[in-house]
Amino acid sequence: MTDEEFRDQLDRHGGDLALWPPAVARDARRLLLRSVTAQAMLDEMVTLELALGRSDDRPPAGLADRIFDAAFRLAPSDRGFDEDADQPPRLM
Numbered sequence: 826m827t828d829e830e831f832r833d834q835l836d837r838h839g840g841d842l843a844l845w846p847p848a849v850a851r852d853a854r855r856l857l858l859r860s861v862t863a864q865a866m867l868d869e870m871v872t873l874e875l876a877l878g879r880s881d882d883r884p885p886a887g888l889a890d891r892i893f894d895a896a897f898r899l900a901p902s903d904r905g906f907d908e909d910a911d912q913p914p915r916l917m
Contacts, residue, residue: 826852831863840870 826834838845842853857864864913 826856828856828860828862828866831860832857832866835870840867840874853907 826849833851834845834853838849841852844872845853857867
């Protein structure tokens with residue numbers, strides 16, 4: 826496996842080699858023993874995945890349910906669209 830092939834597999838399968846197809850993971854581990862570039866790519870991917878996985882900006886619990894409940898309580902004329910019209914809905 827080359828560094829370029831390793832990058833492709835990282836993009837496909839992510840930074841956890843345990844989730845890769847076994848034969849590909851075996852080749853990746855061999856490459857990691859000898860390639861500083863591959864090691865750096867793996868470190869970068871794992872860091873990125875960890876950063877993306879830690880989101881403190883989550884919506885409040887039940888927000889989607891409250892939005893749908895409020896939308897269905899509106900009278901049809903207040904929803905901003907006419908189901909019989911040939912025009913797309915107007916944006917507010």
